[in-house]
């Protein structure tokens with residue numbers, strides 16, 4: 001048992017929590033205060049739990065040796081003859097192991113957060129309070145939000161970890177140990193967020209606005225700490241993605257020969273690197289206000305509550321592009337494979353991701369139109385907000401042109417891509433009414449926004465994520481999934497999803513408020529709320545079908561051929577699952593990635609290293625001998 | 627799946643310029659970290675505009691600024707020395723850097739922090755919110771920098787690092803300069819406006 | 820080798836000299852000029868640029884060279 005990193009981490013972590021709490025209480029007694037005060041004691045205890053957990057799991061052992069002046073050398077890969085499953089519960093430097101760890105954790109979180117959504121839907125199915133107090137409802141709503149955000153961030157990291165080194169032809173990420181740390185620090189983060197429910201909850205929603213955030217029950221402290229941990233993981237992950245993408249590409253892979261998913265992740269990583277500090281600092285300031293009384297956001301002390309919203313939304317708007325840009329990359333990646341045609345307008349699709357990322361930094365105050373920023377700021381941010389539609393539109397028209405006269409085949413991944421296309425389109429079209437000041441005054445804080453947001457998240461992340469899981473399932477596991485169950489999953493999910501969001505749009509327009517547990521029966525929302533609840537359960541059912549399919553196929557699925565989709569991408573040219581260090585002979589890129597159906601076109605050749613040296617930072621030497 | 631023969635990384639890893647990767651990653655980290663300080667700086671201007679309390683101890687402010695700049699100078703000399711295998715000079719300058727850093731830290735935490743509330747600048751309200759959060763976040767980074775340099779110093783005394791392998795020295799000293807750059811912006815924003 | 824090292828150490832003296840002068844100017848500007856925000860910002864940027872360029876060797880990022 002103790003050979004499992006996770007178990008060691010949990011034991012050492014528990015000891016660490018006790019030590020941290022004891023030390024804080026001792027310090028308080030020494031200062032002549034009562035030993036117990038929930039906020040500081042649990043804050044220090046939780047932080048020391050995170051650190052000791054990571055120590056226990058072995059995250060710092062190489063760095064510790066390095067700090068003592070030893071050469072740590074290459075990261076330690078476990079004995080290939082040891083049982084594989086143990087790697088997934090240990091501190092393991094392989095990007096493929098970490099990718100699966102991220103993806104599975106993300107799926108688990110999606111189930112948890114989905115369950116929370118179903119609980120909310122049950123409460124909302126009829127007017128009147130069914131079985132919850134308004135405060136419990138608010139905590140569950142906030143948890144649904146933040147756990148889903150965590151799930152999406154982890155899902156993005158999962159796809160990126162597994163795919164980026166493979167797609168750029170590298171043996172692993174640039175910093176494998178840091179990569180493993182990025183994953184393992186999310187685990188205590190997630191646990192802390194779940195713990196917030198049992199330590200009084202938080203009735204602020206996932207945005208944690210002050211002054212409510214500074215006064216909410218103890219649970220909000222755990223919520224903030226969990227966000228810090230996941231945010232740190234985001235930042236460290238982005239450093240890895242950027243370095244790997246920019247410095248470790250195979251010879252011949254110029255920027256404009258990269259797969260579009262890598263472009264999407266490049267834009268995403270830039271946002272993660274820049275923006276994540278902002279949510280961290282906004283929450284840190286609330287914690288300082290709460291624990292030390294520093295009045296950042298308290299007007300009575302010279303602070304300003306709107307300042308929080310500026311800092312918070314400077315992350316939290318770009319964050320939605322962290323969620324969707326990888327998904328849009330997946331759509332661009334899979335479309336050419338399933339229509340057997342070149343991707344239309346490769347450069348425009350690639351650069352539109354960067355454009356979205358950059359414009360995305362200039363729109364944050366569209367969440368604050370009703371705060372009273374004044375007409376000048378409001379109209380400026382309205383303008384920048386609708387500007388985002390331009391690069392997004394470029395993507396859509398290029399996808400349409402890609403499909404035009406293609407030989408489309410409708411396997412499950414393609415169905416999810418098409419579903420994402422339609423759902424994200426509606427998400428995009430329902431956005432400008434929120435982004436336009438006059439209509440937003442009417443729509444702000446209504447279910448219209450909720451409907452819009454869920455369309456962008458399902459179209460931009462959930463559906464592409466599912467497409468990616470089905471598409472790369474044969475590569476990761478070496479087996480095929482069940483096509484019939486896959487299609488059933490797709491149709492149940494799509495129908496259920498539209499039942500939910502159509503109702504949300506409808507009651508939103510009629511004036512149903514967000515973030516409340518109850519509504520007046522006289523408003524006539526009951527029917528649509530019931531439809532939404534039924535749709536929600538249909539989505540839940542589809543996720544059960546998905547689970548059955550995945551579990552059954554991993555154990556007894558048909559053996560997959562090396563390249564079932566006839567994809568041109570690098571990762572499909574090697575065995576499934578790929579070898580420990582990916583490419584037995586180094587790949588050399590000699591053409592564009594999406595020239596499907598172009599006679600005589602070649603994307604990649606193997607084993608002629610040193611033929612082309614595009615990046616001076618890399619010395620490609622004679623590795624052809626292996 | 628990997629077999630025992632292809633398992634040793636040397637066989638299959640193409641050779642990347644480790645140093646270039648490390649440097650790139652470190653600068654990305656600096657960039658991300660600098661935003662923490664940018665946020666605090668912007669918060670200071672958002673809440674208090676260009677106003678500043680007159681009471682702050684100007685002598686102390688100037689003194690710690692000079693101390694930190696000097697420590698960057700000695701850090702630069704330490705790195706130059708190890709790059710040319712001059713171990714005594716390396717250790718001498720590194721020790722000077724550590725001492726100057728510690729002096730800065732003591733100046734902020736033991737002199738400035740107790741003195742400011744007596745002059746009416748308290749962490750809970752008014753300008754003190756900005757003053758204490760900015761100096762606090764910066765002092766935290768100085769502390770981590772001092773610890774890093776101390777670690778490097780102890781290793782260096784035991785004979786670690788040489789002109790062709792001193793990434794640990796380079797990274798810690800770069801971090802030290804980074805912390806100094808932050809203070810270059812914080813000093814005028816807190817003391818001089 | 821030794822000449823290179825001496826040149827580098829000399830560079831260090833020059834840079835810290837300029838930094839000292841700029842800091843003195845900052846202090847003087849703060850006393851002598853009323854709304855000094857712009858001047859102070861420019862001076863701080865100049866100091867930061869010096870440190871980033873000469874002490875942190877930012878150009879290593881685009882000029883590939885190992886430990887010399």
Ligand SMILES: [Cu+2]
Nearest residue numbers: 316317366367
């Ligand atoms: Cu937004």
